[in-house]
Amino acid sequence: MPAVIEINGLSKAFTRFRRGRRVALDGFDMLVEPGQVHGFLGPNGSGKTTTLRTLLGLVRADSGRMALFGQPTPHGLPAVASRFGAIVESPQFFGNFTGRRTLRLLAVAGGVPPTRVDEVLTQVGLRDRADERVKAYSLGMKQRLAVASALLKQPELLILDEPANGLDPAGIREMRDLMRGLAAAGVTVLVSSHILAEIQQICDHVTIISRGRRVAAGPVEAVLAGFDHGEFRIRVAEQTRAAEIIQAAGLTVAAHPDHLVVAGTEDPARISQLLGEQGLWLRELTPLTPDLESVFLELTDTRPRPGVPRQVDESVLPAATGAREITISVDDEGARS
Numbered sequence: 001m002p003a004v005i006e007i008n009g010l011s012k013a014f015t016r017f018r019r020g021r022r023v024a025l026d027g028f029d030m031l032v033e034p035g036q037v038h039g040f041l042g043p044n045g046s047g048k049t050t051t052l053r054t055l056l057g058l059v060r061a062d063s064g065r066m067a068l069f070g071q072p073t074p075h076g077l078p079a080v081a082s083r084f085g086a087i088v089e090s091p092q093f094f095g096n097f098t099g100r101r102t103l104r105l106l107a108v109a110g111g112v113p114p115t116r117v118d119e120v121l122t123q124v125g126l127r128d129r130a131d132e133r134v135k136a137y138s139l140g141m142k143q144r145l146a147v148a149s150a151l152l153k154q155p156e157l158l159i160l161d162e163p164a165n166g167l168d169p170a171g172i173r174e175m176r177d178l179m180r181g182l183a184a185a186g187v188t189v190l191v192s193s194h195i196l197a198e199i200q201q202i203c204d205h206v207t208i209i210s211r212g213r214r215v216a217a218g219p220v221e222a223v224l225a226g227f228d229h230g231e232f233r234i235r236v237a238e239q240t241r242a243a244e245i246i247q248a249a250g251l252t253v254a255a256h257p258d259h260l261v262v263a264g265t266e267d268p269a270r271i272s273q274l275l276g277e278q279g280l281w282l283r284e285l286t287p288l289t290p291d292l293e294s295v296f297l298e299l300t301d302t303r304p305r306p307g308v309p310r311q312v313d314e315s316v317l318p319a320a321t322g323a324r325e326i327t328i329s330v331d332d333e334g335a336r337s
């Protein structure tokens with residue numbers, strides 16, 4: 001079965017009047033396989049929207065190859081148009097139309113049976129409000145209407161650019177549940193977002209982009225595992241003495257104001273034994289497992305630094321030196337390569 005989305009070496013620079021060229025994509029690669037809920041992460045200005053717009057034929061690439069369901073794009077788009085739905089720009093609806101009328105018109109225009117309208121309204125949880133005018137909808141309801149419009153064709157792939165943008169926590173949660181439901185129904189989902197905790201909760205795979213290049217890709221857990229340094233946070237009453245004992249045993253210790261970070265052993269029992277033998281009792285011993293946010297900040301080098309103003313468009317930063325790419329794939333037997 002061909003990949004749902006395959007992008008190789010995609011490059012795009014925008015030429016701005018009297019302001020020179022801005023490189024948005026610089027040899028970007030991406031692979032999305034059927035059934036994945038794939039998170040697409042990157043700082044502001046890293047090239048996410050440009051990638052999606054180029055894939056959908058809205059922007060012309062300078063170079064590189066892209067395919068949707070094995071069909072090269074943009075030329076092959078008509079052949080696969082009925083197989084995917086995408087919300088890449090903020091959708092604009094007529095405020096005076098009801099949600100139901102909006103979807104009915106879109107169904108007619110797309111040659112979709114009108115019975116689909118109620119199905120998608122139910123799917124996105126808008127059925128009770130379907131006969132209200134769109135201008136009375138909250139932002140979250142408008143987002144759902146947009147998702148409903150993309151679902152009319154029963155797509156195999158749904159592409160969502162920042163679906164949680166502007167939503168309150170309840171709205172984000174609803175959007176998350178909606179995406180989970182779609183994934184459970186077998187829809188492949190590609191979702192770009194800044195909300196890393198959300199991505200970590202709903203996505204099984206991830207691609208991280210920085211300055212127009214892929215810097216990490218693979219199953220979320222495998223990408224995180226690549227950043228697991230096998231550290232433990234410990235709290236103990238006599239911190240200085242504890243640090244000396246641990247160091248003397250050949251482990252490494254970093255002291256923080258109210259805790260120590262210990263590395264050099266995979267076995268937490270070793271730490272408690274070392275300290276217990278010297279009459280020191282642990283108040284806390286926690287494995288430090290990386291989360292997507294810390295991995296993202298490390299890979300994209302966008303961690304805020306005290307006293308240093310942050311540049312919000314990543315594409316204007318000087319290229320990071322020593323950037324590494326982590327690509328982790330899992331073969332059919334589940335073995336990592």
Ligand SMILES: Nc1ncnc2c1ncn2[C@@H]1O[C@H](COP(=O)(O)OP(=O)(O)OP(=O)(O)O)[C@@H](O)[C@H]1O
Nearest residue numbers: 014024042043044045046047048049050051313315
């Ligand atoms: N039409 C355009 N003309 C000129 N520059 C553009 C255009 N579209 C995008 N860019 C520039 O390309 C770079 C990448 O933009 P893009 O919108 O793809 O980033 P993004 O990762 O989606 O960012 P955000 O998370 O802020 O939406 C930015 O510097 C942006 O200003």
